[in-house]
Amino acid sequence: xADTSEYLREHRERHEEELKRFVAIPSVSARSEYQADVRxxxxxxxxxxxxxxxxxxEVHPTEGHPVVVSEWRGAPGAPTLLVYGHYxxxxxxxxxxxxxxxxxxxxxxxxxxxxxxxxxKGQLYMYLKAVEAHIAVNGRLPVNLVMIIxxxxxxxxxNLESFLVENRERFACDAxxxxxxxxxxxxxxxxxxxxRGLAYMELRVQGPAGDLHSGSYGGAVVxxxxxxxxxxxxxxxxxxxxxxxxFYDGVLPLSEEDRKRIAALPFTDEEFREEVGSPALGGEExxxxxxxxxxxxxxxxxxxxxxxxxxxxxxxxxxxxxxKISMRLVPDQNYRDIExxxxxxxxxxxxxxxxxxxxALHGGEPWHADxxxxxxxxxxxxxxxxxxxxxxxxxxxxxxxxxxxxEQTLNAPVVLLGFALPGSNAHAPNEWYSLENYTLGTKTIAxxxxxxxxxx
Numbered sequence: 456x457a458d459t460s461e462y463l464r465e466h467r468e469r470h471e472e473e474l475k476r477f478v479a480i481p482s483v484s485a486r487s488e489y490q491a492d493v494r495x496x497x498x499x500x501x502x503x504x505x506x507x508x509x510x511x512x513e514v515h516p517t518e519g520h521p522v523v524v525s526e527w528r529g530a531p532g533a534p535t536l537l538v539y540g541h542y543x544x545x546x547x548x549x550x551x552x553x554x555x556x557x558x559x560x561x562x563x564x565x566x567x568x569x570x571x572x573x574x575x576k577g578q579l580y581m582y583l584k585a586v587e588a589h590i591a592v593n594g595r596l597p598v599n600l601v602m603i604i605x606x607x608x609x610x611x612x613x614n615l616e617s618f619l620v621e622n623r624e625r626f627a628c629d630a631x632x633x634x635x636x637x638x639x640x641x642x643x644x645x646x647x648x649x650x651r652g653l654a655y656m657e658l659r660v661q662g663p664a665g666d667l668h669s670g671s672y673g674g675a676v677v678x679x680x681x682x683x684x685x686x687x688x689x690x691x692x693x694x695x696x697x698x699x700x701x702f703y704d705g706v707l708p709l710s711e712e713d714r715k716r717i718a719a720l721p722f723t724d725e726e727f728r729e730e731v732g733s734p735a736l737g738g739e740e741x742x743x744x745x746x747x748x749x750x751x752x753x754x755x756x757x758x759x760x761x762x763x764x765x766x767x768x769x770x771x772x773x774x775x776x777x778x779k780i781s782m783r784l785v786p787d788q789n790y791r792d793i794e795x796x797x798x799x800x801x802x803x804x805x806x807x808x809x810x811x812x813x814x815a816l817h818g819g820e821p822w823h824a825d826x827x828x829x830x831x832x833x834x835x836x837x838x839x840x841x842x843x844x845x846x847x848x849x850x851x852x853x854x855x856x857x858x859x860x861x862e863q864t865l866n867a868p869v870v871l872l873g874f875a876l877p878g879s880n881a882h883a884p885n886e887w888y889s890l891e892n893y894t895l896g897t898k899t900i901a902x903x904x905x906x907x908x909x910x911x
Contacts, residue, residue: 473503478577479558500523515618527586534598536629536904538601538633540582580893582632598908632870638875647872654815654818658801660679677809706787760778761775831870
């Protein structure tokens with residue numbers, strides 16, 4: 456097979472310009488005013504996939520935003536790989552914190568700035584260019600390839616799992632590749648072997664029928680804000696452990712091998728503390744920072760709302776209070792079970808004088824890969840060849856609920872092959888993607904297709 460790396464070098468500038476045009480499409484899935492732009496991004500992808508040489512590419516409608524499906528099946532007897540990515544992006548606000556406009560991509564210091572540049576348009580686009588390189592140089596791909604690219608990842612993929620189930624036989628494959636995660640450090644290629652799950656709850660506390668004058672009624676009426684604060688304060692003990700009965704029942708202990716692997720990574724608490732800008736680190740006692748981030752469950756308050764929060768004073772006793780609470784879960788916790796335990800425990804903590812409503816907003820199961828499968832060997836070899844360094848195996852503290860759906864529905868191993876760097880501001884102002892990683896990531900994928908095809 457001819458060398459695809461030379462082709463990628465020769466066409467690097469053109470490929471980067473194409474990526475800029477992709478990032479410039481404001482495909483914000485969470486907001487209705489961007490609906491036409493979301494569809495425009497899907498149509499744009501179909502054109503680029505066909506230009507790259509994929510045999511088919513089409514937009515499939517769903518009850519929400521569409522899914523793009525593209526296939527190339529010209530390698531009889533060769534393995535079939537399925538690539539998943541998403542073309543939708545997070546809302547760009549707050550706009551005044553962007554150095555350059557979020558949908559006017561700009562390159563500064565080797566970084567492409569723009570909403571969606573790293574999550575996930577830049578990482579997705581590497582696959583299109585790796586395909587283009589193979590077909591332009593060799594006239595074919597060394598494997599059969601299916602690409603599923605959705606427009607609802609940033610709103611929880613509400614329609615993708617049913618789409619997979621309906622098309623289970625069509626999408627049968629030997630492995631699933633997803634590039635929507637990151638590297639542990641610059642220059643250190645990484646394979647993500649685990650994700651935490653999620654149980655996201657909204658807690659609403661209602662007191663009097665309406666806001667009251669705190670002088671006239673304070674002391675005689677239960678204050679919902681104080682009641683909510685009391686509930687939240689009892690969700691952890693003095694050692695940083697979650698107090699919900701049965702919360703840790705399904706938690707699998709970390710193996711000694713995993714603890715050694717985590718401890719060997721180039722990481723210090725002080726560098727991490729400086730990165731986040733916190734006066735000190737905290738968390739569950741008895742575990743290191745990376746263990747707390749990757750393999751221990753958590754409970755965090757994501758938002759609080761009650762009473763008067765404007766300028767100046769207003770002596771009000773609020774009628775209601777609200778908190779949004781997320782719990783990150785690890786194998787073998789079940790998010791439905793945790794939702795029930797959270798609900799039962801919070802109700803037991805609520806004082807007389809208020810009513811409590813608890814709503815489960817979003818959830819997903821934790822996931823952990825078995826790196827013994829041959830696809831992981833091929834990925835590691837491709838990363839080493841592209842980056843010149845052995846990859847490390849890491850975990851991710853966040854959640855990608857659709858990973859488990861792919862694994863269970865298609866009965867195929869999933870590999871998380873990410874190229875985002877720490878501090879790339881995904882979901883935040885000034886999101887960026889390292890163009891060096893974009894180049895090396897594209898080379899990695901082109902090499903990986905060869906290695907999987909050669910293994911057969």
